[in-house]
Amino acid sequence: YIQLCIRKVGRMTRFIHRMKEGEVVGIRGPYGNGFPMEMMEGSNLILVAGGLGMAPLRSVLWYAIDSGKYEHVWLLYGTKAYEDILFRDEIIHLLKHGSSMNCSVKLAYEVESPSCIYLEGGFSDRVCRGVVTDLFRGEEFDVNNTYALICGPPIMYKFVIKELLDRKLSPGRIYMTLERRMRCGVGKCGHCIVGTSTSIKYVCKDGPVFTYWDALSTRGLI
Ligand SMILES: Cc1cc2nc3c(=O)[nH]c(=O)nc-3n(C[C@H](O)[C@H](O)[C@H](O)COP(=O)(O)OP(=O)(O)OC[C@H]3O[C@@H](n4cnc5c(N)ncnc54)[C@H](O)[C@@H]3O)c2cc1C
Ligand code: FES
Structure with a gap:
């Protein structure tokens, strides 16, 4: 089966959200390219997601974990609020247990809420109030064996890329969707x-x- 993650933002998506189980949809695609997963095997992956940008990175995350073909996987994920964390249960599961799967998850939120404060209380080194670039703090990675994969709102790219270039990751190792x-x-x-x-x-x-x-x-x- 396939899963779709669709934000209700316009006419078409409102229509899709109103559909009932059993109704029929036509799907074209997939089109275009994807991340070069084979080429990156054996390397570290840094996935940087902002808001709904988590949608396309989720399959990369689980492929990397399940296949075991990558050295280490970081997920740095920034959202406005706790409620905006996509796939929240599995992300929080990985925050708690990711180290046994060679995966480090860090979360940044902008709007304070009791749920965020609770999460930050338990994982103060990995959950913080701020934006996604704050999550690079304290992380070390081998720039010769690491690729960064980014997806999020347009403004985020500029700041995330600056952070990666400051750490001497080469432009060819930075993938953006x-x-x-x-x-x-x-x-x-x-x-x-x-x-x-x-x-x-x-x-x-x-x-x-x-x-x-x-x-x-x-x-x-x-
Ligand atoms: C190829 C592709 C496929 C996509 N697929 C889907 C899909 O299937 N379904 C879907 O619903 N969406 C999808 N999206 C994602 C979506 O379109 C955008 O990511 C979305 O518009 C982000 O908006 P937002 O309002 O959620 O982000 P916002 O809530 O505005 O921002 C999210 C986070 O980004 C970070 N950020 C923002 N500005 C800065 C800054 N200046 N400095 C540092 N960090 C910052 C912060 O951590 C912030 O909390 C896709 C995007 C792409 C590129
Ligand atoms: S050429 Fe038509 S969407 Fe790209």
Whole structure:
């Protein structure tokens, strides 16, 4: 089976949220590329998620844990509030028990609530009030054997990338999954084109996963 995680933000998603069990939907895809999981085998992975950006990183997280093909996995996850933590039960389970699975989970929240304070009380070294970049504090990783995978709101990329570059992670080791308002999804309509006439990219077809190197050479990618 497949699982979908859909935020109710517009006409289409409101409609989907109103659907009842047993109704039929048509699905096209999957389109575009994904994270190069095979190429990264044997390395550390730092997954940096902001808000709903956890949705595409969740399958990476569980694949990395279940396959055992990666050295260590960090999940640094920032949300506005406790209630916004996606897949909350499993994330909190990993926060508590991840070390036995070679996985370290850290959470940042912006709005204080009793649940956050309770969580922070038990895991003061891994839960904090702040933004996702605060979670890098105290973490050491081998830049020659680590890849970072980022997904979140556009503003987050700039700050997370700065943090990673300051730690000397090379741009080719930073993978971002980018979002554009797409139409056809298959490279026909030109709606998602970025770059200049000499170097263009279709986010739907060439992406949505790009390295920071791609971003440096393609105007408008981030
Ligand atoms: C390829 C792709 C696929 C996606 N798939 C889905 C999907 O299947 N379903 C879905 O619902 N969504 C999906 N999304 C995610 C979604 O579109 C965005 O991540 C979402 O818009 C984030 O908004 P938010 O309001 O939840 O984030 P916000 O709540 O605004 O921000 C979340 C967190 O980001 C961090 N942050 C924000 N600004 C800064 C800053 N200046 N410095 C440091 N940290 C900061 C903070 O920790 C903050 O709490 C996808 C995104 C992409 C790129
Ligand atoms: S969405 Fe149509 S070309 Fe990318």
